[in-house]
Amino acid sequence: MIGRGHPWLSLAPALGVIAVLFGGGLALGLAGSFGMGRGGASLEAWIAVLSEGRVWRSLGLSLWIAFASTALSCVIGLGAALLLRRRFPGQGLARLLFQINLTIPHAVGALGILWLLSQSGFVARLSAGAGLIDGPAGFPALTQDRFAIGIIAHYVWKEVPFIGLILLANMQSLGDDPESAARSLGASPFAAMRLVLLPLLMPALIRAGAIVFAFSFGAWEVPVLLGQSAPTALPVLAWQRFTDPDLAARPEAMALAMLIALVSAVLIRAAFAGRNR
Amino acid sequence: MSPRLRILLGLALIAALVAPLLPLALWSVARGWFFPQILPANWTIEPWMQAFAPRSEIPGALATTTLIALAAAALALALGIPAGRALGLYRFRGKALVELALLAPVIVPGIAVGLGIHGVFLRLGLTNSVPGVVLVHLVPTLPYVIFVMSGVFANYDAEAEAQARSLGARPLQVLWHVMLPAIAPGIVVAGLFAFLVSWSQYILTLTIGGGRVVTLPLLLYAQAGAGRNDQAGVLAMLSLGPGLVILALVARQLTGRGMAIGGTR
Numbered sequence: 001m002i003g004r005g006h007p008w009l010s011l012a013p014a015l016g017v018i019a020v021l022f023g024g025g026l027a028l029g030l031a032g033s034f035g036m037g038r039g040g041a042s043l044e045a046w047i048a049v050l051s052e053g054r055v056w057r058s059l060g061l062s063l064w065i066a067f068a069s070t071a072l073s074c075v076i077g078l079g080a081a082l083l084l085r086r087r088f089p090g091q092g093l094a095r096l097l098f099q100i101n102l103t104i105p106h107a108v109g110a111l112g113i114l115w116l117l118s119q120s121g122f123v124a125r126l127s128a129g130a131g132l133i134d135g136p137a138g139f140p141a142l143t144q145d146r147f148a149i150g151i152i153a154h155y156v157w158k159e160v161p162f163i164g165l166i167l168l169a170n171m172q173s174l175g176d177d178p179e180s181a182a183r184s185l186g187a188s189p190f191a192a193m194r195l196v197l198l199p200l201l202m203p204a205l206i207r208a209g210a211i212v213f214a215f216s217f218g219a220w221e222v223p224v225l226l227g228q229s230a231p232t233a234l235p236v237l238a239w240q241r242f243t244d245p246d247l248a249a250r251p252e253a254m255a256l257a258m259l260i261a262l263v264s265a266v267l268i269r270a271a272f273a274g275r276n277r
Numbered sequence: 278m279s280p281r282l283r284i285l286l287g288l289a290l291i292a293a294l295v296a297p298l299l300p301l302a303l304w305s306v307a308r309g310w311f312f313p314q315i316l317p318a319n320w321t322i323e324p325w326m327q328a329f330a331p332r333s334e335i336p337g338a339l340a341t342t343t344l345i346a347l348a349a350a351a352l353a354l355a356l357g358i359p360a361g362r363a364l365g366l367y368r369f370r371g372k373a374l375v376e377l378a379l380l381a382p383v384i385v386p387g388i389a390v391g392l393g394i395h396g397v398f399l400r401l402g403l404t405n406s407v408p409g410v411v412l413v414h415l416v417p418t419l420p421y422v423i424f425v426m427s428g429v430f431a432n433y434d435a436e437a438e439a440q441a442r443s444l445g446a447r448p449l450q451v452l453w454h455v456m457l458p459a460i461a462p463g464i465v466v467a468g469l470f471a472f473l474v475s476w477s478q479y480i481l482t483l484t485i486g487g488g489r490v491v492t493l494p495l496l497l498y499a500q501a502g503a504g505r506n507d508q509a510g511v512l513a514m515l516s517l518g519p520g521l522v523i524l525a526l527v528a529r530q531l532t533g534r535g536m537a538i539g540g541t542r
Contacts, residue, residue: 007363011375014360014423020397021416022382022390029393037396083286090287096524097294103520104298105477107494108513111501112297115304120312122300128313136312157297211384218386221479225498235388239480242392254392261389268384272377 026261032254045251055256057231065148065233066217069155074209076156077163078201082193084164085171095168098161106158110222113154117142143226150226151233155216163208170204171197210271214264234260298517304510324507328515334496335508339515342476342492345407346519349414350471353422354464356415357471361426366435383420390416391484398485405487413485414478418471425470429463469523476519 034041049055084094116122124139133139143150178200182192216222223233232240234256241253304310305324307317328335364376382390394413395404403409437459441451479494488495493516501509 007367007369010359010363014356014379014419015375017356017415017419018379018382021394021413022385024397025390025393025416026385027393028396029390032393032396080290083283083290086283088280088283088287090284090291094287094291094294097291099524100517100520101294103473103517103524105479105494105516107477107479107497108301108516109297111497111509111513112299112301114501115300115506116297122296122315125313125315129315154297157293161294214384214386218389219480220386220388221494221498225501235386235480238388238392242484257389257392261385264385264389265381268377268381272380 026258029254029257029261033251033258035251045255049252049255049259054231055234055237058234058237059259061148061231062217062223062234065151065155065223066213068148068152069159069216070209070213072152072156073159073163073212074205077160077208078167078205080160080164081167081171085168098165101158101161102165104158106154106219107221107225109158110154110225113150113157114143114226117150117153118144144228146228148223148227148233151216151223154222154226155212159212159216163205163212166204166208167201170201174200206271210267214267218260218264298513301510301513304506305514307507307510310506324511328508328511333508334491335512335515338491338493338496338512341407341490345411345414345482345490345492346472346475348411349418349475350422350468352411353415353418353471354468357419357422357467358426358460358464360423361428361467362430364423364427365430365433379420379423381420382416387417387478387480388484391481394481395484404485405489407486407490409485410482410490410492413481414475416481417478418474421474422467422471425467426460426463429460429467433459466527469527473520473523476516 031037033045034043035045080094080098084091084098114121118124119136119139119141121143124133124136127133127139128135142153174197178196179192182196183189187195218235220235220239223236224239227233227236231237238253238256238260241249241256244250244253303317306320306322308319308321308323310317310319327333360379364372364379391413394416398404398409398413403412433456437455438451441455442448446454477494478492482490482492483495486492486495491499493512497509497512497516500506500512
């Protein structure tokens with residue numbers, strides 16, 4: 001640490017840009033949701049949005065997608081990290097694939113999942129080849145389906161490596177000592193993992209999980225491709241209102257955007273509140 | 278866990294990771310590959326020839342995406358290196374709040390701020406333009422660069438600067454001969470990943486570019502939506518390019534602190 005000079009001068013340009021773009025974007029979105037800029041302020045858009053059943057169904061769907069994706073990604077990611085920390089044939093390849101997966105744009109992965117899991121997709125063709133189904137209709141609807149299975153499958157595919165790599169990095173810096181100590185005191189391997197390693201990994205897992213939750217809750221390009229047409233995920237609904245030819249729908253789009261921002265803000269607060277403790 | 282079970286689970290993991298990429302890769306070298314064919318009946322490089330034919334939109338989108346990502350990464354570095362230095366080297370009042378303000382854009386979804394930013398840019402005449410898209414890409418890329426660089430500066434010995442100064446070096450000389458060599462590897466990593474984050478953007482590009490600025494992810498969905506699966510396959514393969522190149526360059530750093538704020542989103 002050096003104490004000389006002032007950090008604010010170096011921070012100012014970056015903070016300024018974030019304030020204008022991010023802060024300005026949020027402020028104008030909020031103002032727009034109150035219909036400001038088109039004469040006066042009103043709660044009309046908020047009342048319309050909050051009293052609309054479709055909005056609540058979309059919110060519920062997005063929360064389901066985020067919860068399911070985060071839970072599955074955390075559990076499988078933890079399992080994958082435990083698997084990949086010991087040497088075995090194929091370990092290097094799996095780690096490399098984890099890293100490659102992180103660099104793949106979501107749009108590419110989502111299209112891959114569509115062509116993999118749709119009723120005429122790759123898995124359906126393998127099933128037909130094996131004689132399990134007669135035609136596309138015999139294959140269960142895994143994409144654009146009621147339960148958002150395709151969407152969740154995409155997020156799990158994309159986020160397991162993200163969580164796995166973060167946990168692997170944490171395990172590496174923790175070393176084997178905590179677990180070895182527990183083992184030498186008579187703990188079984190599973191007990192050492194559950195009672196010693198897992199609590200040490202928890203802070204990193206919670207933060208990574210929060211990032212996954214926020215992303216799977218608020219991303220647009222994945223549900224727009226892999227989701228059913230009604231109800232749509234909340235971001236898709238917001239975009240539909242935003243691009244509605246009827247300009248009166250604009251304030252409603254802004255209110256939906258603010259709703260999405262609100263959920264992620266609550267999440268940041270919950271996950272990062274104690275980060276300096 | 279028995280070694281055999283470990284290998285079996287490892288294989289399942291590898292298969293699951295590769296699976297979604299398979300149909301994308303196959304479509305890029307197939308003609309008329311439909312149900313129930315498991316593998317294409319006709320293998321051909323025709324999709325790639327078409328993708329780079331004179332009337333194709335793909336070369337233009339490739340150039341636009343690259344240009345935007347280069348500009349966004351350069352801008353993010355110019356703004357993010359000083360900020361990262363401040364966060365990595367100094368302790369000051371309000372630091373936690375500044376960190377939170379700089380981290381928030383990574384977590385708050387693009388569509389939540391994008392619609393409002395559209396309003397800002399509309400007033401500034403920046404919508405439907407490449408400069409506007411470059412600027413909006415700072416929202417996801419800048420926090421990334423700042424956090425990578427603050428990690429780099431946290432391990433940087435600023436005493437060397439004082440020593441150089443006391444030996445008569447001018448501030449710019451110190452910057453060039455002392456600081457830059459020490460943080461160069463960090464700059465490369467931050468810049469490459471900022472490039473990748475911009476390269477992967479969808480909704481911010483669509484919101485601000487208004488469909489006029491066509492990048493690879495946008496064209497990917499357009500082609501798939503138009504039933505041109507072969508062209509979408511080529512676009513998907515092209516989209517993987519920078520990530521693979523960057524990995525080959527910096528594979529070792531990837532598990533570090535930078536990744537901890539969110540991968541390429």
